[in-house]
């Protein structure tokens with residue numbers, strides 16, 4: 001864990017800190033020595049090709065996958081030693097569908113409020129606030145099965161927000177959405193950030209979103225970070241390295257430069273493709 005201390009001030013605690021994180025599924029090393037710090041209050045993008053290890057890394061941070069002690073900290077709490085403290089601090093929107101189509105929007109969010117132990121007397125207010133924060137007040141009492149893909153994604157956002165997390169982790173929050181719905185999801189995320197100072201960690205395959213909305217990004221490839229910085233720094237760095245005149249390269253150019261031959265048949269597998277398509281089709 002790192003933090004910059006100035007005279008008389010307590011050192012800032014990072015939202016997430018991973019050092020030398022490894023995780024394997026049998027023979028497959030999904031995360032291979034990941035060093036990563038997400039600062040308190042920033043919007044941090046974790047990018048990388050299919051199979052790079054992004055979801056696995058996130059699942060380690062959320063305590064959904066077990067990790068050895070001292071490798072992952074969330075606001076200073078060790079994910080292995082203090083999993084409950086870590087869980088209380090974060091909201092997680094996974095790639096997979098987490099809303100129940102047979103419940104109304106309000107009932108879905110209320111369910112999460114109960115699971116996250118929001119005090120009973122505050123629940124109705126907090127559920128209403130979370131729905132309002134994502135623009136679903138008018139649709140709150142309709143069944144989720146009547147929602148569009150963008151509304152489902154915003155409902156899942158409300159579910160994660162109802163516990164007022166200090167850290168919101170979003171795994172491909174806009175996958176399969178049309179451009180207007182994508183912008184809309186981001187506007188709601190940013191409004192909550194502005195109001196609360198919440199930290200956001202997001203994975204996305206949309207480089208334009210990372211460029212526009214993330215303060216810093218890490219490009220992951222084959223289980224570890226290959227490039228890290230603000231989108232502007234990474235783009236400038238590539239331009240300087242290539243020594244070319246002309247416009248600044250895009251973040252997509254940086255991505256291709258880092259992943260390079262990694263965007264090959266080794267990258268991802270049938271399981272990745274299937275899960276990505278499923279996610280895209282259910283929100284589409």
Ligand SMILES: Nc1ncnc2c1ncn2[C@@H]1O[C@H](COP(=O)(O)OP(=O)(O)OP(=O)(O)O)[C@@H](O)[C@H]1O
Nearest residue numbers: 025028030049050051052053054055056057269272
């Ligand atoms: N439950 C699992 N069982 C076996 N292998 C897995 C499992 N989950 C992930 N893997 C493997 O671990 C590696 C990293 O996968 P992971 O899902 O973390 O990548 P990712 O960067 O999130 O990919 P995507 O962008 O497609 O979501 C891949 O080779 C994947 O096949």
